[in-house]
Amino acid sequence: MSQLQDCDVKKCRGRPKVFDRDAALDKALTLFWTHGYEGTSLSDLVAATGAKAPTLYAEFVNKEGLFRAAMERYVEKFSAWREAALGDEQLPVAQAIEAYFRATAACFTERNSPGGCFFICTSTALSAASAEVAAMLQQQHQSQEHALSDFLLTRQQRGELSAEVNISALARYLGCMLQGMSVRAREGAPREDLDSIIDALMAMWPTLTGLCQAKP
């Protein structure tokens, strides 16, 4: 009985809660990242964000709208930070790539977030019913590989990479490494696991960019 009274008192106490959009999006992002789009129900989202369903509908229209907003939050929080290394014009090409990979490893294994890349984790196991969400994710994902390829092309034009380097093949190879790193992080690999892979990649960078010819 006294417990019930406590609850009633709590409900009435203080100012009415203000809806904190960013905090709600952070909770929604974690949920989608962990369980995927289809594995996350609206009632899960209501429970996690602490917001009422009508508030979520008013702000985001539907689950897809909330997913889109969570995705934008991810880009703002993580992708932008990772890609900053590519925008630093002072860094030589190899160092910029290494900084980008190290930042990615840190991001993928960050303890306060689910492991791996949000786009990769949520894009597997989508049913045909979620074609629009799949297209949204694929577009975001391709834009990451484009950022890498644009960076390499700019550096080639500045003469930092040989004109013979096939930029799209190089971007594809690096993209594949990042995708693999995401899978490993998702499966619980620690940062050192990813860092050791980056060590090997950077040791091969001269070969990869054609400066070193393998012995016959």
Place this chain on the structure above:
Amino acid sequence: MSQLQDCDVKKCRGRPKVFDRDAALDKALTLFWTHGYEGTSLSDLVAATGAKAPTLYAEFVNKEGLFRAAMERYVEKFSAWREAALGDEQLPVAQAIEAYFRATAACFTERNSPGGCFFICTSTALSAASAEVAAMLQQQHQSQEHALSDFLLTRQQRGELSAEVNISALARYLGCMLQGMSVRAREGAPREDLDSIIDALMAMWPTLTGLCQAKP
């Protein structure tokens, strides 16, 4: 009315259907591979396999049992075929690795199957409620990387790889490439995309295994 009669006639016609375990498993495998463990319901499985629910329960106990059997079917159909390249003692180490990667690329982009690796596709977006399934997948997945590392170790002992090569680091690097290839295949990358990545990897093989020192 005549439609109803037709249905009744159809129901009684011919011999009673014999349950084809392998055919049912193939259908279940495709479903789990496409939508993941949680994204596949028992009613989806009943509809896809054409078997009645009591038949499925009698054969596989529950959804987890059916998933386990589908996983074993995958290993039997695909993993065994891919790993055959590693068991061919006549192939030099580089050619065996290349054959393994090419077989993997073919398997991941096979038109009659969902893209990518079954273990990777189904292991993302699993909720905490499916901890046992997650453990099952992780074990299978680790056993693939162990197969690779056992192969490399044997070849090192035979003197085909320098004693200085760090086998676990090399297996980790190669495993990461395979995981990345799975993600790309799942996102619709054609076989040529994966083959171009394998071309780059094999061109770097001498560096990767320490035969080539990068120019300072």
